[in-house]
Amino acid sequence: xxxxxxxxxxxxxxxxxxxxxxxxxxxxxxxxx
Amino acid sequence: xxxxxxxxxxxxxxxxxxxxxxxxxxxxxxxxxxxxxxxxxxxxxxxxxxxxxxxxxxxxxxxxxxxxxxxxxxxxxxxxxxxxxxxxxxxxxxxxxxxxxxxxxxxxxxxxxxxxxxxxxxxxxxxxxxxxxxxxxxxxxxxxxxxxxxxxxxxxxxxxxxxxxxxxxxxxxxxxxxxxxxxxxxxxxxxxxxxxxxxxxxxxxxxxxxxxxxxxxxxxxxxxxxxxxxxxxxxxxxxxxxxxxxxxxxxxxxxxxxxxxxxxxxxxxxxxxxxxxxxxxxxxxxxxxxxxxxxxxxxxxxxxxxxxxxxxxxxxxxxxxxxxxxxxxxxxxxxxxxxxxxxxxxxxxxxxxxxxxxxxxxxxxxxxxxxxxxxxxxxxxxxxxxxxxxxxxxxxxxxxxxxxx
Numbered sequence: 001x002x003x004x005x006x007x008x009x010x011x012x013x014x015x016x017x018x019x020x021x022x023x024x025x026x027x028x029x030x031x032x033x
Numbered sequence: 034x035x036x037x038x039x040x041x042x043x044x045x046x047x048x049x050x051x052x053x054x055x056x057x058x059x060x061x062x063x064x065x066x067x068x069x070x071x072x073x074x075x076x077x078x079x080x081x082x083x084x085x086x087x088x089x090x091x092x093x094x095x096x097x098x099x100x101x102x103x104x105x106x107x108x109x110x111x112x113x114x115x116x117x118x119x120x121x122x123x124x125x126x127x128x129x130x131x132x133x134x135x136x137x138x139x140x141x142x143x144x145x146x147x148x149x150x151x152x153x154x155x156x157x158x159x160x161x162x163x164x165x166x167x168x169x170x171x172x173x174x175x176x177x178x179x180x181x182x183x184x185x186x187x188x189x190x191x192x193x194x195x196x197x198x199x200x201x202x203x204x205x206x207x208x209x210x211x212x213x214x215x216x217x218x219x220x221x222x223x224x225x226x227x228x229x230x231x232x233x234x235x236x237x238x239x240x241x242x243x244x245x246x247x248x249x250x251x252x253x254x255x256x257x258x259x260x261x262x263x264x265x266x267x268x269x270x271x272x273x274x275x276x277x278x279x280x281x282x283x284x285x286x287x288x289x290x291x292x293x294x295x296x297x298x299x300x301x302x303x304x305x306x307x308x309x310x311x312x313x314x315x316x317x318x319x320x321x322x323x324x325x326x327x328x329x330x331x332x333x334x335x336x337x338x339x340x341x342x343x344x345x346x347x348x349x350x351x352x353x354x355x356x357x358x359x360x361x362x363x364x365x366x367x368x369x370x371x372x373x374x375x376x377x378x379x380x381x382x383x384x385x386x387x388x389x390x391x392x393x394x395x396x397x398x399x400x401x402x403x404x405x406x407x408x409x410x411x412x413x414x415x416x417x418x419x420x421x422x423x424x425x426x427x428x429x430x431x432x433x434x435x436x437x438x
Binding site for chain 1: 223226
């Protein structure tokens with residue numbers, strides 16, 4: 001249970017980081033292939 | 034028309050697909066997945082005008098795979114060569130412009146996103162069908178394998194047999210627990226963070242085709258080259274994390290594609306750690322047959338190292354040409370081919386002089402390990418100038434790095 005709560009917290013933190021710090025426009029290098 | 038892995042269209046459809054596939058079974062499940070794949074490719078990623086030629090290309094591969102076991106050897110090789118030629122034509126390789134009149138060229142109209150990945154998947158199916166190792170090939174499964182929208186744009190390249198085993202439930206991709214699903218969601222979030230946050234931070238410092246490349250200090254140039262290597266890793270492995278996490282939720286998990294490539298101790302180790310699914314494909318369908326063929330020749334057969342180096346060089350040239358259509362990608366492949374030749378030749382000489390135990394002992398020394406990691410890292414990083422720049426600029430940049438200009 002503790003492990004799952006930790007993972008849920010990590011997911012929430014990552015989501016927060018993504019929403020605040022991510023660049024909106026990233027081109028994927030391999031998409032050209 | 035593009036749709037990134039962070040777009041609502043992609044993520045929304047992936048979640049909808051996961052829910053629908055979990056609720057359905059049998060042929061309906063396959064049919065629904067195909068409809069969703071076609072909806073994304075035709076409606077969002079490629080557009081209907083490009084979906085039709087793609088479907089033609091994929092269906093021609095199906096016909097070839099069905100016919101392959103029955104065709105005589107010459108007919109099979111002719112049909113496979115023809116399929117490769119169609120790919121080269123559709124992808125509009127640069128050298129075609131020197132051979133064909135302008136009116137006959139496609140000018141890249143069909144050089145759509147993901148074509149190279151689909152091509153390698155189809156060729157894998159055809160070759161395995163011919164060798165009798167594919168198992169049953171059903172059209173619906175084949176189409177879903179080729180057009181699976183979650184891995185369509187950039188892989189990883191999964192084996193058809195593995196896809197089929199996971200799709201039919203013979204192989205479970207993860208235990209049906211809440212925690213396994215949470216792990217998959219975490220993997221998606223980690224991947225998005227690698228690509229969009231860390232990659233985004235590095236992007237302004239990474240090597241690009243900017244006009245100041247020939248005037249900035251060499252130190253700055255080296256920093257940009259190194260930053261591009263890290264950026265490429267974050268960009269591609271971040272994408273792979275996202276699609277592998279989604280794959281777990283969907284029930285078909287693509288293979289792992291990365292394993293800490295910066296720790297690679299030699300070039301062979303690097304390609305086992307970077308874009309592994311491509312390396313496996315190239316090993317199975319280019320290196321192994323080429324090496325076997327070379328060993329059967331009169332001259333090359335007497336010199337196994339020469340045979341291996343020739344096969345490695347060919348494999349890396351194919352890898353370079355798979356990556357891109359221009360001369361600089363050919364040079365990228367040649368550079369990696371040369372890295373392999375140097376490494377395997379050194380290994381062979383060291384083995385002769387030190388013996389198996391002596392070589393093992395040398396490789397275990399911390400200094401030798403560190404030297405291997407440093408040499409591999411710098412060689413790969415420098416080779417990426419061909420990945421990012423046109424051939425002339427790449428040579429000019431390398432000339433500056435090595436103090437030649």
